[in-house]
Amino acid sequence: MVLNTTATPEKLEDVDQLAKHNIIVTTFEKIWNWGRARSLWPLSYGCNCCPIELMAAGAARFDIARYGYEVFRASPRQADLLLIAGPITVKMAPVVKRVYEQMPSPKWVLAMGNCATSGGPFRDGYSVLPGSDSMFKVDVYVPGCPPRPEALFHGMLELKKKVEQGRY
Amino acid sequence: MANNTDRDKAFNNVRAILEDKYEIANDPFFTYITANSDSLLSLMQTLKEQLGINYLSNLTAVDYGEEFEMVYHLYAIPDNGQKLAVKTKIPRNRAELPSVTSIYPTADWQEREVYDLMGILFSGHPNMIRVLLPDDFVGHPLRKDFKKEG
Amino acid sequence: MIKTDLYTINIGPQHPSTHGGLHVEAVMDGEIVRDAIVHLGYVHRSVEKIAEARTYTQFIPYASRLDYLATHLPTLGYVQAVEKLMGVEVVERAQYIRVIMAELSRIASHLVFVGSLAIDLGATTGLIYCFRDRERILDMFEMTSGQRLLASYMRVGGVSADLPEEFFPAVQSFIKDMPGMIDEYNGLITGNEILQARCKGIGVLNPDVALAYGVTGPNLRASGIAYDVRKADPYGIYERFDFEIPVGEHGDCMDRLVVRIKEIEQSGNIIRQALEQMPEGEVRGKVSKVLKGEKGKEVYHRIESSKGELGFYLIGNGTENPYRVHVRAPSFVNLMVLPLISRGGKLQDIIANIATLDPVLGESDR
Numbered sequence: 001m002v003l004n005t006t007a008t009p010e011k012l013e014d015v016d017q018l019a020k021h022n023i024i025v026t027t028f029e030k031i032w033n034w035g036r037a038r039s040l041w042p043l044s045y046g047c048n049c050c051p052i053e054l055m056a057a058g059a060a061r062f063d064i065a066r067y068g069y070e071v072f073r074a075s076p077r078q079a080d081l082l083l084i085a086g087p088i089t090v091k092m093a094p095v096v097k098r099v100y101e102q103m104p105s106p107k108w109v110l111a112m113g114n115c116a117t118s119g120g121p122f123r124d125g126y127s128v129l130p131g132s133d134s135m136f137k138v139d140v141y142v143p144g145c146p147p148r149p150e151a152l153f154h155g156m157l158e159l160k161k162k163v164e165q166g167r168y
Numbered sequence: 169m170a171n172n173t174d175r176d177k178a179f180n181n182v183r184a185i186l187e188d189k190y191e192i193a194n195d196p197f198f199t200y201i202t203a204n205s206d207s208l209l210s211l212m213q214t215l216k217e218q219l220g221i222n223y224l225s226n227l228t229a230v231d232y233g234e235e236f237e238m239v240y241h242l243y244a245i246p247d248n249g250q251k252l253a254v255k256t257k258i259p260r261n262r263a264e265l266p267s268v269t270s271i272y273p274t275a276d277w278q279e280r281e282v283y284d285l286m287g288i289l290f291s292g293h294p295n296m297i298r299v300l301l302p303d304d305f306v307g308h309p310l311r312k313d314f315k316k317e318g
Numbered sequence: 319m320i321k322t323d324l325y326t327i328n329i330g331p332q333h334p335s336t337h338g339g340l341h342v343e344a345v346m347d348g349e350i351v352r353d354a355i356v357h358l359g360y361v362h363r364s365v366e367k368i369a370e371a372r373t374y375t376q377f378i379p380y381a382s383r384l385d386y387l388a389t390h391l392p393t394l395g396y397v398q399a400v401e402k403l404m405g406v407e408v409v410e411r412a413q414y415i416r417v418i419m420a421e422l423s424r425i426a427s428h429l430v431f432v433g434s435l436a437i438d439l440g441a442t443t444g445l446i447y448c449f450r451d452r453e454r455i456l457d458m459f460e461m462t463s464g465q466r467l468l469a470s471y472m473r474v475g476g477v478s479a480d481l482p483e484e485f486f487p488a489v490q491s492f493i494k495d496m497p498g499m500i501d502e503y504n505g506l507i508t509g510n511e512i513l514q515a516r517c518k519g520i521g522v523l524n525p526d527v528a529l530a531y532g533v534t535g536p537n538l539r540a541s542g543i544a545y546d547v548r549k550a551d552p553y554g555i556y557e558r559f560d561f562e563i564p565v566g567e568h569g570d571c572m573d574r575l576v577v578r579i580k581e582i583e584q585s586g587n588i589i590r591q592a593l594e595q596m597p598e599g600e601v602r603g604k605v606s607k608v609l610k611g612e613k614g615k616e617v618y619h620r621i622e623s624s625k626g627e628l629g630f631y632l633i634g635n636g637t638e639n640p641y642r643v644h645v646r647a648p649s650f651v652n653l654m655v656l657p658l659i660s661r662g663g664k665l666q667d668i669i670a671n672i673a674t675l676d677p678v679l680g681e682s683d684r
Contacts, residue, residue, distance in 0.1 A: 045332050047339035047361040048680055049386035049468055052430070056456075059449035074334040091302045092331065092339055092360040099332050121380065124371065125364030126309045127301065146467055197402070197617065222529060226618060226629050226646040239631070241618050241646075245529060245543065247550035253618065274532025277654050285366075300359035300683055309367055 029166060036080070036106070037163040040156070043079035044072040045099065048086030050113040050146045057149035064149075069156060076102040081159075082136075087115035087122055088129045097135060106168060110155055111138045114145045121145070139168065178250040185218055186211070198241070198253040205265050208256055212240075212271045220244050221252060224272035227279065229286045231312045235259050236288055240268070258288065267293040285310040324352060329668060331360045337434070337672060338679025342656070344668055354660040354668055356653055361683040369643035374400050374609045377643065379470045381630075384645060385681045386468060388427035388624045389459075390419040392645075392681070393472040398553055399619035399630035400474050403611050409603045412476035413555045414596035418489070419462070419471060421585040421592075426455045427624035428578045435575060435673040436507050439516050444507045451499050454492050461485050475603035489589065496586045503579060508572075517571035521659040521671040525569065531658075532651045535626025537675060540577045541569035547622035558595065559588045574674040610638055625649050625676055649682035 046054060058064045058072070073079040076099045088096055100109070111132045114120035119130040132138055139162060142155035162168060179199050183192055190211060191202040203211045215221040226241040240254040258265055267290035268275045279290045280299040287308035290296060298305065307314055325346045331339035339360030345353040365384065369377050381396035382389040394416055401408060408416075429448040436444020456466040461482055463469035471478055507513060523533070525541040538545055544565045548556045564580035566573030611634020620629040626648025635641035652675050660668050 043332075044334040047331070049383055051338075052386060053467060055445070056449060056453070059453075060446050061450065061453045072334070076332070086361070087363055089360060089362050090305070091362065095331050095339075095360070121383070122363040122365070122368065125368050126314070127362050127364045148466065224532060225620065225627060226631060226644070228631055228644040228646075230633060230642045239618075241629070241631075243551075245545045245550075247545070251551075272532070273530045274651060274654065276531075277650060281650075298359075300362045302359070309364065314367075 033164050033166050037160040039068045039071070040081040040108070040159070040163070041071045041073050041079045042069060042081040042083050043076055043099070043103065044074055045082065045096070046085035047092065048113075048115065050085035050116070053146040053149055053152065054083065054085050054112070057152050062149035062153070064153070064156075067153065067156065067160075076100075077104065079103055080107050082107065082109045083112055084109060084116040084132045084136075084138075085112040087120060088132055088135065090127045090129070093129060093135060096132075100136060108139045108159060108163065108168060109136045110140045110142065110159055112142045112144075112152060112155070113147055114143055117141045117143055178248060182219065182250065182252065185214065198251050200253045200255060202255050205256060205258055208254070209266050209268065209271070211254065212268050215242060215252065215254075216271055219250065220248070221250060224268070224274050227268075227275055227282065229282045229288055229310075231286065231310065233260070233312065236263055236286065238265060238282070238288070263288040264291060265289075266291050269293055284308070287311060322348060327665070331357075337677055339683075340653075340672065340677065340679055342668060342672070344660075344665060346665060349664050351660050351663055351665060351668060354657045356656055358650070358653070358679075358683055361679045363680075363684065365684045366643055366645065370639060370641070373638040374611065374640060375474060377640075378472060379468070382468045382470050383680060384647070384684065385427070385623060385625065385628070385649075385678050387430050387678055388423035389468050390416075390423040390471060391427075391621065391623045392628060393470060394420050394554075395619060395621040395623065395628050396630050397472045397474050398621065399617055399632050400609070400611075402617045402619050403615060403632050403634055404474070404609060406475050406605055407603060408554075409476050409600050410597050411480075411599040412601045412603070414592045415477050415481060415601060416472065416554060417556070417559070417592045418589050418596075419459075419477075421588045422455050422458060422489075424585045424624045425582050426452050428582050429455075431578055431624075431673075431676050432503055432507060432575065435670075436513070438669050438673040439513060441507070441510065441513065444503075447502065447506060454488070458485060458488050458492070461488065473602060473605075474609060475605035476601050478602070480601045486593070489593065493586050493590055496583070500579060500583060508575060508579065514572065516666070516670055517575060517674070519568070520571045520663060520667050521674060523569040523655060523659050527655065527658060528569070531654050533626070533655055535623070535648055535652070536577045536581060537574060537626065537652055537655075539563060540566035540573040542567060547620055547627055551620065553619070553621055559591050561588050571670050571674040574676075578676075608638055610634070610636060611640060612636065620646070623648055625678060625681065626652055628681075645681070645684055647681040647684060649677040649679070650684075653677050653682060 064070050111117050116132045119128050122128040140155045140159045144151050193200045221242045221244050223243045223245045230237045235257050238256045242252045284298040327344045329342040331341040341357040343355040381392045384392045429452045433445040433448030459469050460466050463471035523541045525543050528538050528541045544563045546563045561584045564577045566577050613636035616633040618631045620627050629646030631644040633642040
């Protein structure tokens with residue numbers, strides 16, 4: 001485990017880049033990402049119609065457990081996936097922000113449904129934010145009103161690919 | 169279950185007790201009683217005590233520009249054919265009305281919602297604060313002149 | 319001398335009981351609840367303001383997003399209000415189809431109630447069983463309207479399309495299997511010792527208090543008052559059906575659960591009668607494409623939704639857009655009694671009370 005001595009960092013930021021790619025911890029990153037992708041722990045958060053399809057996805061017919069994602073945590077301190085199911089209203093916005101900040105890194109955000117993606121049918125109302133990306137960096141968008149459980153699984157599998165490849 | 173004769177009987181009942189003080193009209197669905205902000209509480213008291221109207225179903229406001237109109241829909245449980253709608257007009261620049269929570273406690277949150285979205289104040293209400301919008305929201309959105317920025 | 323202080327615990331708005339964004343501030347004296355202050359508005363989507371910018375038909379999907387657990391019920395209430403406003407007649411076959419869909423929605427909503435009550439009190443299996451049966455109803459909704467959850471199937475003057483062939487064997491087999499399903503819920507959930515300990519005698523709602531606070535629906539019936547809008551003020555063709563109104567005795571959480579399970583049975587009864595009596599014919603009346611409400615005309619129409627009395631107050635203004643739409647939401651009014659029934663109880667009873675009052679936050683916040 002030797003640092004590459006031929007490359008010389010010119011700025012302070014370059015050190016991080018070198019450390020990422022030249023130390024053997026890179027291989028562990030791959031193993032960790034492999035593990036993280038296969039057992040995302042979603043946070044039980046949702047207001048509105050989309051969480052009902054989320055509950056249906058967790059129930060017997062669609063069964064989110066076969067992908068390893070059935071461990072819904074109530075506390076944000078134990079979760080790593082924020083599934084924003086439903087619109088973010090002006091009153092709810094500070095709450096979601098706080099919940100997101102309480103989640104430990106690495107964490108991902110999946111916007112489920114039209115309301116979370118862009119405000120949906122309520123976009124021209126006075127109390128709905130135009131999409132959750134006005135507040136967070138969203139990793140996957142799952143459109144639909146509400147998206148079927150199969151659509152949600154497609155979204156989660158796309159997120160799984162993203163996490164596995166370390167693109168976050 | 170009430171039918172047309174019950175309804176006519178109910179309408180005549182209402183007229184008999186209230187006709188001398190309030191304006192009463194009738195359509196196929198409701199009996200409309202018009203009150204003003206001073207006589208509202210005593211009308212509600214009369215409805216509850218003398219006509220047995222013990223259920224206030226709906227309470228809302230409409231913005232008609234120069235004035236607001238408050239509408240109350242009332243019934244009796246068990247049902248006896250009476251379907252009443254009480255209407256009160258108040259001027260826009262003095263949007264205040266006495267609260268009916270002392271007579272019908274169900275008006276509590278419904279009046280808070282009218283205050284929140286229309287900006288009408290109810291005097292005598294135990295907890296006159298916003299219910300649906302955040303406390304620091306500026307404006308009353310259901311008014312016709314509310315403009316959203318952004 | 320040891321002194322204790324009151325301590326405030328926030329339940330929600332992010333909370334595993336998936337009733338949506340409900341925030342209850344519980345003021346505790348040790349384990350006893352001194353007050354439970356309810357904060358709403360976390361799901362306020364400004365539906366009433368949006369309605370003023372939509373046509374009457376364009377509002378139907380918004381109505382279905384109000385009570386999203388029983389989607390055909392609010393849409394039924396809304397289209398019936400519009401029909402009253404415009405004096406539109408509904409064709410016979412559509413009336414029967416509407417009743418079948420409305421009662422299936424009621425069953426679907428009560429199944430979510432039973433399942434989420436079970437999971438809120440810790441019994442995850444209850445949710446799985448109820449959702450398994452609910453999937454059969456959602457399949458039927460998908461067959462008829464193309465959407466599982468938020469079907470905008472009702473139209474002014476009828477319904478959007480006729481029932482397909484495969485609907486009838488599906489609904490017949492569902493009705494046939496219903497007694498078995500109810501026995502299963504009674505055995506697994508209602509008869510469960512732990513659930514009984516957590517629900518019997520908890521959250522007692524006095525009938526006079528319920529009436530004064532405008533509580534309606536199964537919550538009022540569980541407290542002993544037999545008031546159902548389908549019998550008191552029938553709408554559509556409900557007077558042609560023979561069904562009972564289940565009533566509770568004590569008004570506690572257990573009664574609220576038992577009343578809803580009995581209502582599932584009664585809804586099955588109504589569906590069976592509707593299937594027998596349904597005539598052939600058109601499913602959509604002759605209604606003009608452009609619907610205009612008469613200026614100054616107003617209407618208030620109420621239906622018995624799965625949560626209570628759902629009312630729509632519409633005012634026309636001579637154009638295609640309504641001047642004012644107000645939704646009288648049963649969940650908004652029912653939640654008013656939550657502090658009253660929780661005071662003096664324990665912290666865990668707040669969860670049982672919220673679950674048995676069955677609020678749907680989409681409707682309560684609109």
